[in-house]
Amino acid sequence: MSAPDPSARRPRSDAARNRERLLTAARNAFTAADDTVPLETIARDAGVGIGTLYRHFPTREALVEAVYAAELDAVATSAPALLAAHPPEVALRAWLDRYAAFVDTKRGMITTLRAGWQSGRTATPATRERVTAAIAAILAEGARTGALRADVDPEDVTAMLLGVFLSTTVGGDPERTGRLLDLVVDAVRPR
């Protein structure tokens, strides 16, 4: 899964340092203001050139994703615990709520991620794979117990979630988000 490639060259120390600086500066910038801060500002705050920023993070989305990777990872890996504590269909809904809550606290992030997907320029990044893996785990358990359909592709669920969050986080209607997540669960329950 995260097996380190032994043949990979260790990154140069200055590269690693600058990468950290950029992440820190970006985190501050995104926290303080919107995520619309000019990238050049972030680069300057980090004490590097704009070219360096772009080499480390080819797109704005890549930077945003890296900034929130740790947090999002925590959400994704919470699935097993939920599965252990609840039946699959309940765990699914709980996990969706948890995911929604995370997304809700990162509105700025969503604005940017949206832009990335629209242009389709960055094909499904690492983050999305983590999310899909979490969903896959829940679906598999649900299929085993018969609580969830066995014929649903986890990627398809991820795609639906994308739409749910993209449609709702802007208007900011929590009720609608809840209803849509209910619909998603309904769609993956056997009939």
Add this chain to the structure above:
Amino acid sequence: MSAPDPSARRPRSDAARNRERLLTAARNAFTAADDTVPLETIARDAGVGIGTLYRHFPTREALVEAVYAAELDAVATSAPALLAAHPPEVALRAWLDRYAAFVDTKRGMITTLRAGWQSGRTATPATRERVTAAIAAILAEGARTGALRADVDPEDVTAMLLGVFLSTTVGGDPERTGRLLDLVVDAVRPR
């Protein structure tokens, strides 16, 4: 619905003419190439200044929407005919396919429309309202006959569709689109 405001001033002739020119130029540009053509190019082709383009169509999405309004309207208004010919749940699926087919032929457009709908920045409501109205009609008939759930907000379905198209038109996987539309139908059928 489309009641013309009688107090509205008739637009100046040059304004009307330029608006038409812009639409024509935009249609040509979008047909020939992607919808990423610079707006300045469209303005030049239309023989007007960039300022004029922006006055008529404040955002790129507004322009794209105007270009395809007629076609999309035809899709939206096809719902009653489908309802007359099929039971509601079949009509819904058929209409979704029709909608998907339209979207598929306008990939360039979708890239931009997504941006507009999602960002909610312009709230370009006209098109979306038409779509929602079509869905509402189908849902209402389905609720009457009991073939579809009565407790689903048409807006919610629109939101899900948005996600479906958003996630699939980029990758370009027709199979997935079909599966997702199936899921949407499943979600709105009574259990």
Add this chain to the structure above:
DNA sequence: CGCCAAGACGGAGGCTCCTCCGTTTCACCA
């Protein structure tokens, strides 16, 4: 027919994005 105000025109300018490439630095090896 000539005047005039409402409103349309258009393009320069400020801003950000992202690329490109000459220069500089690091890490490994002899």
Add this chain to the structure above:
DNA sequence: TGGTGAAACGGAGGAGCCTCCGTCTTGGCG
């Protein structure tokens, strides 16, 4: 320890977006 080339650095520059405002056109009225 010194040499070397792979890799990183940085910022100038080209391109598109959108705004702003001075100029020009239109069409109604006297």
